[in-house]
Amino acid sequence: MIFGSLVSMLIGILISRYINHYQLRDIKIAIQSSKEELLNMYSRDIEFRKSKEVKGLSNFMLFTPYKYVYIDQTTSPIIAEDLIIQAKRTKKFTIVVHGDILSKDLFIEIELIQKFQSIITRIQIFKNSTTVYDRIKQLLSTIIDVSNTIQIWGDINKNLFHYKDYVFFIYEKLQAVRLIDIRQDFKLWYNATFSHSTTGGQIIDFIDIDGPLCSCSHRPYKSSTDTWSLWKAVAYTFDENRYKTNSNIHECLAITKISKVIEEKWTRKQTLNYINLHHVNNQTIRNNIAVIINIKFYKK
Incomplete structure (x- = not known):
């Protein structure tokens, strides 16, 4: 009788600890997730404000x-x-x-x-x-x-x-x-498509990698661990500002548009042709891409 009670008590303690363990784990995940989401919201707000400061994007x-x-x-x-x-x-x-x-x-x-x-x-x-x-x-x-x-x-x-x-x-x-993850695929495509300028300081052996010695205006990130924001990916690829419409609907559409470019393996020239066709009057990122192609890439 006493033994049975002890066993029941022990099982109860084990179950209680098991439940507490997973409750604590979920609480930790929730706290960490909430912190990350708040940081993401803050980053998106900064990104939105910066996008409004860019002149000329279509x-x-x-x-x-x-x-x-x-x-x-x-x-x-x-x-x-x-x-x-x-x-x-x-x-x-x-x-x-x-x-x-x-x-x-x-x-x-x-x-x-x-x-x-x-x-x-x-x-x-x-x-x-x-x-x-x-x-x-x-x-x-x-x-x-x-x-x-x-x-x-x-x-x-x-x-x-x-x-x-x-x-x-x-x-x-x-x-x-x-x-x-289109963001990862985009980084690989963009870095391979828009290589470092030969006049820049980035080591040629790591030509497709973002690095601190890079001075290229067409490569906005200077660390291999940096990740592209969707807004910058759209701006640097298409010379377009997805925030101009104030619509979250374009978030899915922007990801899909970029995925199509990656899937079709657009070249530097195709990207410039797209910008010239649709945004011929723009005087922003398009100029950087044009310089890159005219000076360096036609030899490939």
Whole structure:
């Protein structure tokens, strides 16, 4: 009897410690994630303000038109059902998660990348069970599938912890699929496409790597550990400012546009031709690219 009580007590202690361990782990993750998200929000605000100071950049342009669909807990299930049908016909998606972690105003934005027209859906994350709830869960389950290609910009996992308690977001499933980080691919493409100038100070043996000796105006980052912001990637590639429209919709579209350039392996000349065709009057980054091509790259 006493032995049984001791065993029960021991099991209870072990279970309690197990629960406390994982609760503490989740608390630590939440704190760290919140700190990182707050820093990201601050960085995005600085980036937005800097973008407003750049003169001459054109409005962001689309490669293909798009249809926009907003979904929240008041949306008709019929709208979500139509998106499910479209999602089943689509194999490539771009996903962005964003929102205010303090107010719990969270969103997931998804682009269904189709040949002639993309579909952008912005889904408000909520817990209340409504008539559209199950349809949203089905939609996300259709999209977040191992058979699909899902594109992102940077590491979104650190921001996903705040979505963990929202069942239809399928947090665990998103961890299981392969996410294509376009930011990493872009850095490799850009550095290989726009090499260091021969007159610069960067060591030639490391010509594709960002370094502190680099004085090239077309290479904004001077450390191999620096990561591209989406705004700068758009500005330096297309001579366009994605912030001019004040619309988050263009975040998915910008990632997809850059991914297409990488996939098609654009050359330096193709990039300049695009800028000359669409933004012939601009006197900003285009000039730097033109100088690079005229002085150095035509010999290749």
